[in-house]
Amino acid sequence: MKRGSIIGPVLLIAIGLLFLANNLRPDLPTLRVVAEYWPYVLIAWGLARIAEITWWWRTGRPLPDHGVSGGEWAFIVLICVVGSSIFYGQRFGGRLARVHFGSLEMLGESFDFSHSESRTPAGKSPKIVVENLRGNARIVGADTDLVTAKAHTTVRAYNQPEAERANNQCPFEVVRNGDMIVVRSNHDRLSGSARVSTDMEITVPKGASIDARGRYGDFDVHGVDGTVTVDSDNAGVRLGNLGGNVKVDTRKGDIVRAIGVKGSVEVRGANGDLELESIEGPVVVNGSYYGDIVLRKIAKPARFESSVSDMRFPKINGHVEISRGELRGQDIAGPVYLRTRSRDIHLSDFTDAVEIQIERGDVDLRPGKLPVGKMDVHVRGGNVVVAVPDGAKFEINASTDKGGIENDLNNGLRRETHNRGARLAGSTGGGGPMLNLRTDRGNIALRRGSVLASQTPGPVERQ
Amino acid sequence: MTPARQYLRSLRGPVMLTALGSLLVADHFGPQPIFRTWPVLLVVLGVMILLEHLVKKPEGGPQT
């Protein structure tokens, strides 16, 4: 008779023991450990099974048809789903945990505690530090010289007394510390297995500057004229109507949005989406973004840096949208510098020079305004299309190592082909800035563009 | 099926499981999230099946 694997049952027993331990001794952080390390269980299971099967093979025992049976796969899927939801539920603190677990007895219930409103006189331009490890904080500037703070804490625990104990360990306080006012939820004083998260609403004097710190939870700051700094492990950051400089550093987050900032903006981190609009100071973005980046109306130079990209825009009157495969820019004042690995570039309605270096992607440039600025485009694999208005004056040196060149303009420039590539060089309209267009593999096209380029450029033609 | 082939066949599940666990660890603790790294599983599966095909057939007897 074939003997079944012992691993499955062993695992089941281990899980049962873990939950039992958690119920009998809730002070041990068993569930937290499980939530963090459960993927290792899958690895261990896989390796153990490999060892078991190898041993069976070596000792001549009959081998199973499937190393992991259908039932075991179903169990694995269950582990993944439950494990992931516990993991993200724990990380995400109050709100999400509530949604996921409701009042499942094995994971505790949620208890809400409200804190009475506190008012602290602060002067016209205080420095305010907000510390909230878990939970959302909303800070609004107003015509007052008080710091008014309201908060409510959500505790996940097994029973009321434990929840109260946890709540008391983390008092919500507003204290004066030298010339700073600190608003904090004291989650770091928590001990035990309860989970605590605090949502706070703070009204501050308009001239305040804000230093917000957290681990998981959103920060909203509006209507404040001082410097605003946000630092979190995982936060959605929404800022608006700010008079000073802004610095956001989030290790992870779903969105960073700032609309209406008079100072500079510096954003760091690995996030989902980024939206900056109406920024009067320079912008520096440093990090990787899974989602989309939208920059609109940036009056000073904007610079985007990541491990593979370096992009600079001196002034964005219109917008620049960067998604994982594309960059679209409209109404930009140059000189624009773009260096990235793999993206299609569409720039329309720009003035001054453009320098683009990419490895893979198509480039579509439609300056839309005369005079045309200098262009330096080098693409390793991809097409280059440049559409200039009639009457443009420039010199051109276009070459492709593998592909063709089309010239729609009536300027008498001659195209030579050689090997599998082509070259087009010359000057038109009496000469002007140099358009240096080069692709290693792809086609180049010179087209007629319209002067008022307010339409979105069409799709790049591929050959 | 030869023992060697059957061995590889049985190994498929646990190897995939180990790969899945590793991708999840990479998601939780570091480099890349799972929604990007999942194709590794396709590669691992393909390699395992390929190895089964490459194990030499011994002489004689019907093969599965």
Place this chain on the structure above:
Amino acid sequence: MTTVASFCRNCGKALTEQEKSDPSVVYCSACAPAFNPAPPPLPRPAPGPNPGVSPGLAFLLGLLPGVGAIYNAQYLKGLTHGLIFGLIITMAEHSDRGAGPLFGMLAATFYFYMPFEAYHTAKKRMLGEPVDEFSSLLKLQSGTGFPAGPVVLIGLGVVFLLNNLGLLRISQVMKFWPVLLIALGLMMLKDRMGGRDDAR
């Protein structure tokens, strides 16, 4: 030439003459009961013609992902079909410009595959032919000895991985789709020119 076993594979005892003469015996009589490999899985015994099964209904139900297979009592296959379809749709939603249409086409293809497959299986059941759990319209094993399956898997995995890590864009790879048609044609050609292989 079949090799003849002379000693029990498990305990090493010498086999009797009668045991030796049977080339399929590799264990001695003491060990054999424990080690008899399970008989090769027989196809489910043919239940006889079943007029209650309607291939037309199977086709209609097959328009709902997975339900066609469930109608044919292939529950695991129904679940698998549903999961595959859902997965393709999800990937079509979440992928960037290049891969999206690819997944869309794949989804459409698979969507129409399911009702036809359900129809075909139901017809077989109606006529009383045996069907196993994961019956399929496609020849899933490689008859020609070239392991197309795993190679495709590995290829797909590598392509998607490179796309996800930003090293290669699927839109570039997509240019090569006619290669698939050519490869398919070549494989079919090889099949038909090299004489029919034993069908799966």
